[in-house]
Structure formats: C-alpha cells, structure tokens
Amino acid sequence: MVANPSHPRLRSVSIAIAVAIAYYSAAKLGQYLAIPPGFITPVYAPSGIALATLLLFGNGIWPSIFLAAWVAAAWPLAVSTGLLTASLIAGLGIAIGSVLQALTGAILLRQLIGRDQLFYNAPNVFQFTLIELLSCMVSPTIGCISMYGVGFIDGAEFANSWFTFWLGDTAGVLIITPLILIWGRPQPVIEHSRHQAQILEMVLWLLLVLGFGWLAFVWAYAVEYLLLPLLMWAALRFGPRWAAIAPLIVTGFAVIGAVHETSSFNRATLNETLLLLQAFIAVIAITTLVVVAVVLERQRAEAALLNAKANLETKVEERTAQLRASKEAAEIANKAKSEFLANMSHELRTPLNGILGYAQILRASEPLSDRGQKGVAIIHQCGNHLLNLINDILDLAKIEARKLDLHPTSIFFPAFLEGVTEMCRVRAEQKGLEFTYLATAPLPEGIALDEKRLSQVLLNLIGNGIKFTDHGSVTLRVHPQRQGDHYRIRFDVEDTGIGITPEQLEKIFLPFEQVGDLRKQTEGTGLGLAISTQIVELMGGKLAVKSDYGQGTTFSFEVDLPAVEAWTQASRISNNGTITGYSGRKRRILVVDDRWENRSVIVNLLTPLGFDVIEAQDGSEGLRITQLVKPDLIITDLMMPKLDGYEMLRAIRQKPDVQHIPAIASSASIFESNQHESIEAGANSFLPKPVDAIALLELLKKHLALHWVYDYTALDANAAQGAPPEETIEIIPPPAAVLEKLYPLAMQGRVKALQTEAKALDITYIAFAQQIQTLAQRFEIEALQVFIAQYL
Numbered sequence: 001m002v003a004n005p006s007h008p009r010l011r012s013v014s015i016a017i018a019v020a021i022a023y024y025s026a027a028k029l030g031q032y033l034a035i036p037p038g039f040i041t042p043v044y045a046p047s048g049i050a051l052a053t054l055l056l057f058g059n060g061i062w063p064s065i066f067l068a069a070w071v072a073a074a075w076p077l078a079v080s081t082g083l084l085t086a087s088l089i090a091g092l093g094i095a096i097g098s099v100l101q102a103l104t105g106a107i108l109l110r111q112l113i114g115r116d117q118l119f120y121n122a123p124n125v126f127q128f129t130l131i132e133l134l135s136c137m138v139s140p141t142i143g144c145i146s147m148y149g150v151g152f153i154d155g156a157e158f159a160n161s162w163f164t165f166w167l168g169d170t171a172g173v174l175i176i177t178p179l180i181l182i183w184g185r186p187q188p189v190i191e192h193s194r195h196q197a198q199i200l201e202m203v204l205w206l207l208l209v210l211g212f213g214w215l216a217f218v219w220a221y222a223v224e225y226l227l228l229p230l231l232m233w234a235a236l237r238f239g240p241r242w243a244a245i246a247p248l249i250v251t252g253f254a255v256i257g258a259v260h261e262t263s264s265f266n267r268a269t270l271n272e273t274l275l276l277l278q279a280f281i282a283v284i285a286i287t288t289l290v291v292v293a294v295v296l297e298r299q300r301a302e303a304a305l306l307n308a309k310a311n312l313e314t315k316v317e318e319r320t321a322q323l324r325a326s327k328e329a330a331e332i333a334n335k336a337k338s339e340f341l342a343n344m345s346h347e348l349r350t351p352l353n354g355i356l357g358y359a360q361i362l363r364a365s366e367p368l369s370d371r372g373q374k375g376v377a378i379i380h381q382c383g384n385h386l387l388n389l390i391n392d393i394l395d396l397a398k399i400e401a402r403k404l405d406l407h408p409t410s411i412f413f414p415a416f417l418e419g420v421t422e423m424c425r426v427r428a429e430q431k432g433l434e435f436t437y438l439a440t441a442p443l444p445e446g447i448a449l450d451e452k453r454l455s456q457v458l459l460n461l462i463g464n465g466i467k468f469t470d471h472g473s474v475t476l477r478v479h480p481q482r483q484g485d486h487y488r489i490r491f492d493v494e495d496t497g498i499g500i501t502p503e504q505l506e507k508i509f510l511p512f513e514q515v516g517d518l519r520k521q522t523e524g525t526g527l528g529l530a531i532s533t534q535i536v537e538l539m540g541g542k543l544a545v546k547s548d549y550g551q552g553t554t555f556s557f558e559v560d561l562p563a564v565e566a567w568t569q570a571s572r573i574s575n576n577g578t579i580t581g582y583s584g585r586k587r588r589i590l591v592v593d594d595r596w597e598n599r600s601v602i603v604n605l606l607t608p609l610g611f612d613v614i615e616a617q618d619g620s621e622g623l624r625i626t627q628l629v630k631p632d633l634i635i636t637d638l639m640m641p642k643l644d645g646y647e648m649l650r651a652i653r654q655k656p657d658v659q660h661i662p663a664i665a666s667s668a669s670i671f672e673s674n675q676h677e678s679i680e681a682g683a684n685s686f687l688p689k690p691v692d693a694i695a696l697l698e699l700l701k702k703h704l705a706l707h708w709v710y711d712y713t714a715l716d717a718n719a720a721q722g723a724p725p726e727e728t729i730e731i732i733p734p735p736a737a738v739l740e741k742l743y744p745l746a747m748q749g750r751v752k753a754l755q756t757e758a759k760a761l762d763i764t765y766i767a768f769a770q771q772i773q774t775l776a777q778r779f780e781i782e783a784l785q786v787f788i789a790q791y792l
C-alpha cells in the first residue's frame with residue numbers, strides 16, 4: 001500500500017472548514033429566527049453544533065468553532081452599533097465563552113457517560129440533560145460579562161439576557177447535539193429497511209404534525225401538547241435517526257410561529273413568550289431522547305437475544321457433533337470390546353471342549369481305578385468352574401453392552417422349580433443343612449419364562465445361601481398370585497447363615513465385590529449378584545436383600561410372568577451317562593470341524609453309543625461328503641477356513657437331495673447373534689461348545705426321533721460311588737391300564753404323583769416301582785418317560 005500523507009491532513013482541514021461554515025450558518029439562521037428578528041434566538045443551534053463536533057472529531061476542532069463564533073457574534077454587533085472595537089471585544093468574549101462551554105460539556109460527557117453511551121438508556125439521557133443544563137451556563141456568563149464590559153447591555157438587562165442566553169444554548173444542545181450524533185455515526189443496531197407501508201405511515205405522521213402544528217403555531221390554539229404523542233410515535237416506529245429529526249421539525253414550526261407572533265405561546269411580553277417556547281422545546285427534546293433511549297435499549301436487547309440465540313444454536317450444533325463423535329467412538333470401543341470378548345471366549349472354550357468332552361467320555365466309557373475316577377471328576381469339576389467363570393464374564397459383558405435378551409418359552413412351572421431345588425437340595429444335604437422349598441399357594445402350571453435366566457438367578461441366590469450358611473437351613477419360598485392373564489410371583493431365598501453387615505450390603509451387588517470370610521470368597525467370583533440383579537431387572541423386578549449380621553439373610557424379588565396353556569415339559573435335569581445306545585438302524589453322523597480335538601470329542605462320545613461318525617475338516621469337505629454319503633445328521637462348527645459353517649449350511653439347504661438333512665451348529669462363540677445367524681443359514685439347532693454330552697444327546701433324540709437304550713444298573717452303581725451293586729430283580733411291568741395312567745404323568749413331569757402311584761403298586765411290580773422311585777428321586781424325567789414307554 002502506498003502511503004498518502006496529505007490525505008488525513010486534507011481531511012482534517014476540510015472538516016475544520018466545514019465545522020466553521022456550519023457553525024456560522026447556524027448562527028446566521030438563528031439571527032433570522034430571533035424574537036424579535038435579530039434579537040434573541042430561542043434555540044441557539046450553534047451551541048449544539050459546537051458540542052456535537054467536539055464529541056465527534058475531538059477537542060482539536062475548537063479553533064474552527066472559536067473563529068466562526070467570533071465572526072458570527074462580532075459582525076452583527078459591529079453592523080448594528082457601528083462600534084468595531086467594542087464589537088470585536090464583545091464577540092471575542094462570546095467566542096471564548098462558546099468554546100469553553102462546548103469543551104466543558106464534551107469533557108464532562110466523555111468522562112462521566114462516555115461518548116457512545118449518551119443515549120444508551122434513560123438514566124444516561126437524564127445525566128446528559130443535567131450536565132448540559134450546567135455547562136451551558138459558561139457561555140452566557142462570559143458572553144454577558146463581555147457585553148456588559150463594552151457597554152452593550154446594562155446592569156438591569158444582565159440577568160434577563162443571561163437567562164434567555166442560557167435557555168437558548170440549552171435548547172440548542174438538547175435538539176441539535178443528539179441529531180448530529182445519531183446521524184453522524186453508524187447505527188449500533190440495525191435499522192430495519194423501510195417498506196412502502198412505513199413510508200405511508202411517515203407521510204401520515206408528517207401530515208398530522210403539520211395539522212396540529214398549524215393549529216398550535218399558526219392559529220394559536222393551545223393544542224401543542226398533541227404533538228407529544230406524535231413525537232413518541234416517531235421514536236417508537238421510525239427508528240432513532242428519524243426520531244431525532246422530529247423535535248427539530250416541531251421546534252422549527254414553533255419558532256417560526258413565535259417569530260410571526262401567531263403561536264399559542266405568544267404572550268404580551270417577550271420574556272413570557274420565550275419562556276413558554278423554550279420550556280416546550282426542552283420538554284419535547286428530553287421526552288424524545290428518553291423514548292429514543294428506551295427504543296435503543298429494546299433494540300439492543302433484541303439484538304442480544306438474536307445473538308444469544310445464534311450462539312446457542314452454534315453451541316448446540318457443536319455439542320451435538322461432539323456427542324455424536326463420542327457416541328461413535330464409544331460404539332466402536334464397545335464393538336471392539338464385544339469382539340474381543342467373543343474371540344477370547346471362543347479361544348478359551350475350544351480347549352475347554354477337549355477337557356470337558358474327554359472328562360465325560362472317560363467317565364462314561366473307561367474302566368478307571370478309584371483315583372482315576374476321582375481325577376477325572378476333578379478335571380470335570382475344574383473345567384466346569386472355568387466354564388462358569390467365562391459364562392459369567394460374558395453375561396456381564398452382554399449386560400453392559402445391552403445385548404442380554406430374555407428368551408421366554410412356555411414351561412411347566414412346578415417341574416422347573418423341582419428341577420432347580422433338586423440341584424440345590426443335594427448341595428445343602430452334602431453340607432448338612434436343611435433345605436426347604438415351599439409354595440404359599442397352588443403353583444401355576446403353564447408359565448412363559450426364560451428358564452435359563454430364572455434358574456441362573458435362583459441357583460445363584462440359593463447357592464449363596466448354602467455357601468454362606470454353616471448351620472441351620474436354607475429356604476426357598478414361592479408366593480404365586482394370579483392377576484388376570486399373568487401371575488405375580490415373589491421368590492424369597494432365606495438362610496440362617498453368617499449374614500451381611502449394613503456396610504457390606506452396599507457393595508455386594510457390584511461386580512467382583514466379595515465381602516466377609518476370605519475362605520468362602522475363593523469359591524466364587526463375586527459376579528453372581530451383579531448378574532442376578534440385572535436379570536431380575538430385565539424381567540421387570542428388583543432384587544432386594546434383608547440381613548441381620550450373624551443371624552441370616554433373605555434375598556427376594558417379584559416378577560410378573562404370563563400364564564400359558566400350551567406348555568411343553570421342561571426339565572434341565574438329565575441322566576448322567578446312563579444311555580448305552582438306541583433302538584433301530586445304525587445312524588450316520590457327519591462332524592465338520594477344523595480342529596481335530598473337537599471332532600474327536602464327538603466321535604468318542606457318539607461311537608460307543610452305536611453311531612457311525614464320519615469327519616470333515618472344513619465346509620467344502622463337509623459339503624462334498626454330505627452329497628456323497630447323505631448322513632442322517634450333520635454337526636458343524638461355524639468358523640472354519642475355506643468354506644465356513646454358515647456357507648456350508650446355506651449350500652446344503654439349496655441342494656434338493658440333501659436339503660432335508662438335520663444339522664446342528666456347534667460353536668464356542670455363544671453370542672446370540674451367531675446363534676441366530678446359524679439358524680438363519682439353515683441349522684436346526686445350536687449347541688454351544690464345550691459340548692455338553694446330555695445336551696448333544698437330547699438334540700440327537702429330537703432330530704433323529706431316537707429311543708435311547710438305558711443301562712440303569714450302571715447308573716445305580718455310579719450313583720452309589722463304589723457301594724456294592726444291588727441285586728437286580730427282573731422287572732415285571734404293571735398292566736397296560738396302569739401304564740397308560742403313569743405315562744402322561746411322566747410326560748407332564750409330575751414326579752410326586754408318579755411316586756404316589758408307584759407306592760400304591762402291587763408287590764409283584766416291586767422292581768418296576770423301585771425303578772420309578774429311583775428315577776423320580778433323581779428327577780430323571782426323560783428316563784422315566786422312556787422307562788415307562790418301553791412297556792407300553
């Protein structure tokens with residue numbers, strides 16, 4: 001950029017000249033509008049110009065004002081008196097007075113209010129008025145003294161001259177200074193663009209001003225107060241700039257009227273007329289300024305509000321973007337966590353499959369020494385513990401990722417509870433505790449619930465009760481209550497154990513929190529209650545606890561469960577390794593798995609039962625063998641190289657000659673999504689790894705319509721754990737009519753009823769009755785069904 005030094009100087013000189021011309025012209029105009037002409041000016045505009053220009057351009061502009069004021073004062077004096085020296089001296093006094101007055105005002109206003117804050121609000125306007133009333137005394141004082149000094153006024157005229165001089169200056173400042181300041185700088189707040197309607201409004205306003213002005217100042221009706229609402233109208237509707245002009249128009253009209261002696265202010269004496277006129281001018285000027293300040297204030301508030309709104313919107317947008325980003329990050333992290341857990345679970349389950357699988361195989365098929373039996377039992381137990389741990393951690397992860405869903409099925413409720421309590425009874429008895437299970441009202445029969453999850457909660461609570469009780473009893477109390485189409489069921493698990501202190505109570509529901517006896521803690525993981533709480537909440541209930549330290553603890557919860565008519569027999573209790581084979585032709589089973597140890601578990605579980613098991617190492621081999629051999633059933637892994645389990649299943653379901661073959665998907669990934677995907681791909685069932693032999697056999701029975709052959713003596717021998725085998729008596733079945741009565745009971749899982757019926761049987765059928773009793777005690781419902789069915 002090229003500097004142009006002459007430019008600012010030129011600008012200052014132009015401003016100085018312009019100010020001087022403006023001042024001088026206003027003074028001249030004032031003389032024409034004086035009352036009587038050439039005598040006293042009611043609104044002395046130059047004083048307003050002097051103050052405004054000092055405020056706008058700085059104090060340095062004073063020489064222009066000084067010169068213009070001197071010439072404007074001395075010249076008419078010289079012309080009218082013909083005394084040049086006296087006129088120059090009086091003019092000099094007036095000019096000095098004018099400059100000092102304007103400087104005083106400007107300095108005070110800048111210091112006390114601030115140049116840009118003068119019409120900021122009503123209090124500032126009042127301050128402005130007060131400061132000007134005071135500072136406008138400077139020029140009349142110095143001016144009158146110099147006039148008196150040169151003999152232009154005498155002592156009698158002094159006070160009157162000073163007063164009209166003062167009022168004229170004040171009126172000039174109140175009308176002209178705001179006008180120049182408001183027009184002289186950019187509007188701090190937006191002035192709305194004018195529409196046609198507003199221009200019409202302004203025309204109407206002007207006509208009204210002229211009309212009322214005519215009445216008041218030409219026809220001398222005392223209706224000048226009617227102009228006040230018009231001034232407010234202008235201030236409220238047309239913005240500050242036009243509002244500042246309005247008093248000027250009215251003042252002009254009033255002054256012209258007064259000069260022509262036609263206004264309502266005109267009185268017999270000049271003093272009276274001037275006083276009324278100037279009071280009127282001061283009132284309209286101050287009123288308009290106050291209204292303008294209020295309007296400005298409102299506009300600023302509006303602008304601030306708009307600004308705040310815009311800021312808020314930007315902030316909301318920013319915040320939403322941030323939240324979205326962090327939500328995405330959290331989702332990615334969560335997904336990564338889930339994937340990690342799924343993979344880890346898969347990796348841990350695969351070797352466990354080998355451990356647990358072979359423990360089951362060895363227990364069922366190998367002749368082992370006592371030590372060997374115990375060792376295998378320990379391997380099985382430890383493996384199971386590890387599996388439970390993995391399952392617990394996975395459950396917790398699923399709960400955290402909100403992926404734990406309930407899968408309710410219709411079940412026979414009494415059998416479900418029998419099953420759960422039977423498992424607990426054995427453990428309680430081993431510890432020498434009394435275990436009581438009672439229902440306070442008849443139990444509903446068919447109920448829809450997620451068996452796996454409810455039994456998980458009950459087993460955890462009862463298990464804890466047994467674990468933390470050394471003497472006394474553990475009680476499960478069930479209170480069913482029919483409520484329309486559902487039952488409200490309350491479960492209480494009460495023990496007489498060590499109890500929990502109030503401080504401990506706060507912690508026990510948190511994951512990995514264990515309290516109290518250290519030895520007992522090693523038996524658990526501290527996850528049970530955390531998971532149970534979440535499951536109960538998922539079922540719509542709340543797990544509560546009451547405990548007296550040293551006396552015992554009661555956990556309770558209440559859930560609403562729908563009643564159902566069509567329930568299927570539910571039993572989670574199975575017969576450990578008593579199946580020795582099946583009736584009918586040999587079935588061929590294809591096992592598809594890329595890991596030999598997994599295949600070998602299935603091969604070794606199923607071959608002794610008389611199955612022909614063939615193996616494939618991956619999906620493509622599995623597909624080929626399926627088409628070649630057409631097995632009776634396929635058990636397939638899901639994650640495999642080349643062609644995975646899903647793809648293989650999809651391909652098989654496309655081929656007409658093999659699409660009917662039942663398939664079981666078996667995977668160490670037990671996420672529900674994998675299970676669903678495998679069923680969608682064409683699997684008939686899902687079997688989690690490590691493979692539970694009983695679950696596998698149940699699925700085979702279901703899909704191949706098998707009838708198992710049992711060896712009950714082996715079961716008894718196993719159960720007695722080394723006790724000498726009982727003498728076996730040949731079983732004589734009761735007549736068909738009795739069997740037909742017993743079979744439905746077995747199918748419904750009504751163990752108690754079966755036991756009663758067995759007791760009532762004739763002595764001839766003692767062996768049959770004993771077998772029923774044994775199986776019923778063990779809750780071997782399926783075995784009971786098969787046992788009775790074979791004689792039907």
Ligand code: ADP
Nearest residue numbers: 464465468508514515524525526527528529553
């Ligand atoms: P754990 O696997 O240790 O049993 P839980 O989450 O099931 O984990 O229980 C957490 C802790 O709560 C237990 O370690 C025990 O200190 C306390 N607790 C739970 N149930 C009982 C009970 N019936 N009596 C006394 N303490 C209990």
